[in-house]
Amino acid sequence: MSTLVIAEIRQSELRASSYNTIAAAKAKGGDFDILLLGKGSAAGADALKEFGAGTVYYSEADAVAEYTAESYAKTVAALVGEKGYTAVMMGATTTGKDMIPRLGGLLGAGMVSDVIGFDGANYLRPMFAGNAIATVEVNTPVAVMTVRETAFDAAAPSGGVSAVAEATAVGDDRAKFIEYRLTESSRPDLGAASIIVSAGRGVKDADGVKQVEALADLLGAAVGASRAVVDEGLLPNDLQVGQTGKIVAPDLYIACGISGAIQHVAGMKDSKVIVAINKDEEAPIFEVADYGLVADFAKAIPEFMEKVKAIK
Amino acid sequence: MDFGLTDIQRMVRDTARKFAAEEVAPIAAAMDKSAKFEMSLVKKMGELGFMGVAYPEEYGGAGMDYKCYAIIVEELSSVCASTGVVVSAHSSLCCDPIYKFGTEEQKKKYLPPLLSGEMLGCLGLTEPGAGSDAANQKTTARLDGDEWVINGSKIFITNGGPAGVAVVIAVTEKEKGSRGLSAFIVPTDSPGFRVGKEEHKLGIRASSTAELLFEDCRIPKENLLGKDGDGFKIALTTLDGGRIGIAAQALGIAQGALNAAVAYSKERVQFGKPLAAFQAIQWKLAECATDIDAARLLTYRAAWMKDAGMRFGTQSAMAKLFAAETCMKATREAIQVFGGYGYVDEYPVERFYRDAKITEIYEGTSEVQKIVISRSLTSD
Amino acid sequence: MKILVPVRRVPNPDIKVRLKSDGSGVDTEGVNFLVNPFDEYAIEEAVQIVEKSGGEVVLVSIGTADCEETLRAGLALGALRGWLVETSEVLDSAAIADVLAAVYKEESPDLVITGKQSVDTDNNQAAQMLAAKLDLPQACFAFKVELGDGKATVEREIDGGLDVKEITLPAVITADLRLNQPRYAALPQIMKAKRKEVKKVSLGDLGVEAKSATKILGLSQPPARAAGQIVGSVEELVDKLVNDAKVL
Incomplete structure (x- = not known):
């Protein structure tokens, strides 16, 4: 009964999901090792050696220097074969979603996606856009899974020092990584942002939008919009949060002047903390808000920014 | 079945x-x-x-x-x-x-x-003095050499503004009454044709409802549709089929209103529970759903009869009459479910309510549908 | 080029699912079923490739006889013919990949394109498993696909932007939302779809066992959102966000 955690590195930086995945391994129970592949993984392995793993494996070999699902899955499969792990887990990042099922195919292993918890030997995961939680049993000797990062708080160093060892890399020359084309924006992406400040019909005009953007920038947040604001042409369509736009679940969602139409709520109701600022106390947004403030956002936002600046 | x-x-x-x-x-x-x-x-x-x-x-x-x-x-x-x-x-x-x-x-x-949608079409039938009494036409057409010359005006013409082709009913032989009407295909770029004023309406506001003006409008002789004197028959036959379209429109509006009301009733919480948990709301939704289903069966049956080549005038009148009434009820009740939010334009039910009324009026008012239906019962 | 596109029948994703009271599954009474939306992007991509450089698009769907409807809907989007692998069993991704591999061997396509995930199970597994079982390269979450001589260059949607990957053909590609704009089924295409060939086979005909590696034991309702509070001032709001919710 032991687990292999696949930590993730991109452009020589450990990705935060690695710590959530370690936490998931600890929540599952039993011993675990960590594997980290790619450029910079030696240093990365060093950074992960105090998290309670038996061994932290790494490889910077040419075959796995850059990520491809093909070479990584083969390399992980070889290690699983050698060490006899009964579970392999990785964060449900796009890399985890790409590679882990391929690994499952190679190992003939059952897979569970987006694990949010454990129930004895079984796994819990959301289905139907989060409207149902499934209990899943895996009936193969090895179980592979991706874990939803938001369901497990990042692990902290737990003392002790893991062994660090180099893994044997296996390449696959039918697939070649060419390059990254990552988005450069001063604001975080809607999908990835931990805070979103969203503008609704109540912001009225371009000046109102500017206020919302100023608050977002102060908080390092992404800007979102209700359908009404997009329809008015005040913000671009790709910022629309809602049933027909983006579905988001940040740690903090601040709805400014948003009435809370069902279509909008459908896109943000899974946010951890929802704040609604609206001058209409009957607005349905208050029914989903953790904290509601009945106020004109145009007055509330500057005051809000002042108070936040005072703390920081 | x-x-x-x-x-x-x-x-x-x-x-x-x-x-x-x-x-x-x-x-x-x-x-x-x-x-x-x-x-x-x-x-x-x-x-x-x-x-x-x-x-x-x-x-x-x-x-x-x-x-x-x-x-x-x-x-x-x-x-x-x-x-x-x-x-x-x-x-x-x-x-x-x-x-x-x-x-x-x-x-x-x-x-x-x-x-192909390259061109829109419309029907020029209604006139200021010829609404439900469609035979009372004043627009005239007379043959002048190889051309028909049309004079008069039509009002409340759906698609009148953007149409590229109009089927127009006009008097060719006044003394023959309804048998003296003929139908014509009038391209809207014909000389002497122009679009008059666009109406400002309660509902279906995005669609064009316009006046068509014919001032010595000339079209080729071969643009007579059917035979000379067939105009009234063509108009009535056309309206039989048109009623299925309006019944379907009314049905759609009603369904749209019900969909919105059902969704809202499940989300909106008052007194600590969703609206859908209140019997007063449940009954409204149940009644509307039942009426809509009945309207759908009537509408689809009329379409099926037309497809089967059967006479369907009475059935299409029944479908339109009932679907239009259902549409009025469903949109009214939808706003009631929404309460204040239904009365403002944030949700579509306000628009649906305004759009509903016309289905009781155009292509034969509900009263005219009843005439058609009762005539099938009592005529020998 | 021959392109195989696996398509899945899913309950309308715009309708919130109702769970059966015993947690054994979802109540699909009165729910209409559609082609999995991501698969429509896959069909569109395949059809565009074939429209440009010739070949054929072949669909495959696995499930009950109702899946024929799903296939016809896909055929109305421009695919040429389809396979219906009829089974009443609930298959997991591993078993689905086994079945798809068997159909792949029958067809020997140059490319497999499918949706990145189905919107009912949200698994995102079968295509990658299929690629592994067939020992083919893969490019998942495609934003843009360019085909060259015996290879494909694929821009992929990844966290924070895109990456670019080159793979040899045959290969398995999964479609993400920005790959293209799926067309609507035009009415004349719907008429044609009715007459297109759908080959119906059983698991036995294909000689696959299709053993599921996982099993859903039950479904439960996610926890409801707890009631919130109205704060009296901006100061109180900031205080709560910092000290209670700890999000600032």
């Missing part, structure tokens, strides 16, 4: 529903507000075959049945009644008489651009 949809009808419904949700719904409120129809929709619908559903492929139609046509009008209307009537008036009131009464040359010339 088979009450279900065929595979094809189901696919038609799915594609129309998707198109309505993705292409029409997002702009429906704005089109209503600006009272301007987005003409690119006509082009898109033409490409998909929506502008010529029930016509043979040889004329550029989709070769489907009238039930498919009703389904498309219903689905479009469930998000935007204006779009529903643009398709319905075009298809039932203009393409239908040309297809049914036109010569092979007329069909070859006019149907392809109409059925």
